[in-house]
Amino acid sequence: MRSFNLSLEGFLLVGFSDWPRLELILLVLLSIFYSLTLCGNITIIVLTQQDLQLQTPMYFFLAHLSFLDLCFTSSTVPQLLISLSQSDQMISYAGCMTQLFIALLLGGAECVLLVVMAFDRYVAVCRPLHYTSIMHPLLCHTLAISSWVGGLVNSLTQTSLIMTIPLCGHHLNHFFCEMLVLLKLACGDTGGTEADLFVAGAIILVCPVALILGTYAHIAHAVLKIKSRAGRRKALGTCGSHLTVVSLFYGSAMYTYLQPVHMYSGSEGKFAALFYTIVTPMLNPLIYTLRNKDVKGALCKVLRKGRDKE
Template sequence: MSSFNTTLEGGFILMGFSDWPHLEHVFFVFISVFYFLTIFGNATIITVSRMDCRLQTPMYFFLNNLSFLDLCYTTSMVPQLLVNISGIDKTMSYAGCMTQFFIALLLGGTECVLLMVMAFTRYAAVCRPLHYTNIMHPLLCHSLAISSWLGGLVNFLTQTSFIMTIPLCGCHLNHFFCDMLVLPKLACEDTGGTEANLFVSGAIILVCPVALILGTYAHIAHAVLKIKSRAGRRKALGTCGSHLMVVFLFYGSAMYTYLQPVHAYSGSEGKFDALFYTIITPMLNPLIYTLRNKDVKRALCKALGRDTNTR
């Protein structure tokens, strides 16, 4: 109990990348650039979508939600990480650590459900094109977005209830943020039952959406095979390809990291895995969704005052 009280008062020391002190300056530059690109890319998508009426569709409504999630998730991690690897301060208060942990759970769970919802919008666009407008009514879109946040909230409450029951001893976290797999390693007692509960709850929030997404795309693939024109197939594949790539990046990295026992988790390896899903994936999402999107390019040119009708 005294160790737990010490943790409450003194907080934690985030080890970050101190195992590789000669690389910390490289990491600082690398992470700063990627963070800027993440902010710029996702903010651009949100701004352009709101400025151009042609982008105020269900697809871009959910893409805006995804961009907002990525902005919040990355911002909850990266500023603290930059302070950490700059050597200014490697400490974090108990309240700050728990707040960061709560935000990560809430936003991560919300994104899991949101990507599943976005798969449904692709199904409606490809398999029910004539009824797409009626199906994806604004009321349904807002309801689905709220449901995504509720799903994230359930994930947050469930896993938080398990973590908060663990008495902590020590203050050195071998990570650059307060992660679900790192906190139990400071436990003062055996946490086998809690670890099992965390694994099951994590598997549910990850595996169930993936299963539904794969089932949805099985129906989409069946519908695409029925399209006779090559142009129609290309359009359908273009509608789904970007979302599938984001699903692969997000769920692939998350399942690789979190679908493993806590005692088998390696902090050294986990830091680099975490860099991928906290920095690189949010930076890539705007590029994946907009790189070959003519509507977004047209809206960007319009926002910049360039005439796109001359070609």
């Protein structure tokens, strides 16, 4: 119990201090990546609000994805940049649990939102004549809200389970309060709680992936029925960007969370976390912009307007 009381006083985030030669390089690179993440995702949000051609269900959900990425990155990266420029980085127990709650909320919401975006692509490809009537604004808003509700339920479940575990020590070998790192500090037998957390993690990760794969199986079947190459190309083009984002997000998340706690490596976990907290959110706007004529066209319009005003 004494060790548990010590953990309530706060945690020392080790960050990348065990690689001192990398800290300056990481500080420069992550500052650039974070700036690109902010710029890219804010650009997507602004474009979808200003350009009438982008005010469709597909871009409505894309704007939500960009907002989630902005929040998720901003909940961890600024603290990492501070820790890279300082020797010690302390965080209170309440602050740590709050950060864990926010990370799980945003991560869970993105898991559900990617399923929603897959459903949108399914309707666009498989039910094109009924797309407008099916993807009604009311349904779009309901689906967007459901992604936040799913993330909230996931976060409440997993954070509550973590808070029931007594913790020994206060050194966290990570740059933010990550669930598996906290489990490494657990005192006594926590097998039951770990099993519950694993099941909760599997539900929020595996179930959405299964739904997305099933959706794209139907999409692939519909695309094969399209006779013209141009039609197939257009159908696949609307899905390619989403599939790329899904692969990046779920690949890194499943690698991190679907493993036993005793096999989790803090060193590897930190670099994997860098990927899903900053690299993926940075790449998402580029993936959709580079592969999408509508987004590139809207961006060109905004840039031309800016030049004309000058």
